[in-house]
Amino acid sequence: MKKLLLLLFSVSPLQADQVRVYFGTGAEWIYSSLFDTDSGKLTDAEKMVEVVRPSFITMGDGVLYSTSNKFGQQGGIAALKVAEDGGLSLMNEKPSNAAGNCHVSLDASGKLLFFANYSGGSVGAIALKEDGSLSDTVSMAEHEGSSVHESRQKGPHPHSMYHGPENKYAYAPDLGTDEIWTYRFDLSSGKLNLIDKAKHPDGGGPRHMKFSKDGNQAYVLSELTLETVIYDRDRETGKLTARDSVSNLEEGKDKSQMTCSEIRVSEDGKFVYAANRDLANKNRDSVSVFEVKTNGGLELVQVVGAEVWIPRNINISPDGKWLLVAGQKSDLVTVFSIDTETGQLEFTGHKVKIPSPMCVEFMAQKSE
Known part of the structure; x- marks a missing residue:
């Protein structure tokens, strides 16, 4: 069995204007670079730790969590200790008890890790130990159902899972059933109790989602139709009701052989960003910028070329001034500056080579 190593000798020291950023990949390693928050430049990527296909990662308090294929058809999750200099070591x-683990996220308290098994049709929660490592306490929930897309929606395919604003409910967009499955969860046991299934537009294929700054809306990506669906959220019951949808592309643009992947909300809640993938490699990969209206609705204000092929993931730097795009098929991560007044993006020309980058996560910043 391959041993996962802490590679202290290869970890570059941080400077005052730098933040470490990690990249989940479709390769056999988690990579990392230092990101200069003044210039937007990334250092050459370093191999950090060997994991079996760490395609999605999320940052906790001194611990990085990753999907893993170590257990084959059972799926897997890895907990990795983050050293002060940003080095990683396996805890x-x-x-994950089913195939195709594609997403991990933490509840607001950092006591539970949620995960989604795309191929296995299930979601789950695993309790974390005091040191952040994974316990044996796992709660599972099986999905069932289908929808109208002939090849992609023959059965359930939960694609992600997130805690809600009050940390009472967890939401799991299911691409296969065109529903957002809503669970109440117990922090001590991780037990998941299904309370609702919000209907998504037929054939949309809900993939990832984020919440508005005030928590009154949820924004859900329709992977198969390149739309962002706006849901109103009942703060008491946690239930979602679809209100409207907006196209990720300008009117009349060709959406054939295109899908979308990741969605992010700016820290101030004024803008929403979504990544669009061109499966035909016709140079249509892009990032959409939406302005959030006073009623929580969205207005498309910009679509900018992603400068990569297959932007699998995007993320906003902690200072809110930069957006990084992970190009899975082009083996590139590109950097865009963000106009904090308009939300619009401009390519900086900065990029870094990384094998099959699929997720971008910044190292947690310590509070002063």
Whole structure:
């Protein structure tokens, strides 16, 4: 069995204007660079730790969590200790109990890790130990159903799972059933109790979602139709009701052989960003910029070329001034500056080579 190593000798020291950023990949390593928050430049990527296909990662308090294929058809999750200099070392790994683990996220308290098994049609929650490592306490929920797309929606395919603003409910967009499955969860046991299934537009294929700054709306990506659906959220019951949708592309643009991948909300809540993928490699990969209206609705204000092929993931720097785009098929991560007044993006020309980058996560910043 391959051993996961802490590579202290290869970790570059941080400077005052730098933040470490990690990249989940479709390769066998988690990579990392230092990001200069003044210039927008990334250092050459370093191999950090060997994991079996760490395609999605999320940052906790001194611990990085990753999907893993170590357990084959059982799926897997890895917990990795983050050293002060940003180095990584394996704490432990646990199976996710079904194939195709594609997403991990933490609840607001950092006590539970949620995960989604795309191929296995299930979601789950695993309790975390005091040191952030994974315990044996796992709660599972099986999805069932289908929808109208002939090849992509023959069965359930939960694609992600997130805690809601009050940290009472967890939401799991299911691409296969065209529903957002809503669970109440117990912090001590991780037990998931299904309370609702919000209907998504037929054939849309809900993938990832984020919440408005005030928590009154949820923005859900329709992977198969390149739309962002706006849901109103009942703060008491946690239930979602679809209100409207907006196209990720300008009217009349060709959406054939295109899908979308990741969605982000700016820290001030004024703008929403979504990544669009061109499966035909016709140079149509892009990032959409939406302005959030006073009623929580969205207005498309810009679509900018992603400067990569297959932007699998995007993320906003902690200072809110930069957006990084992970190009899965082009083996590139590109950097865009953000106009904080208008939300619009401009390509900086900065990029870094990384094998099959699929997720971007910034190292947690310590509070002063």
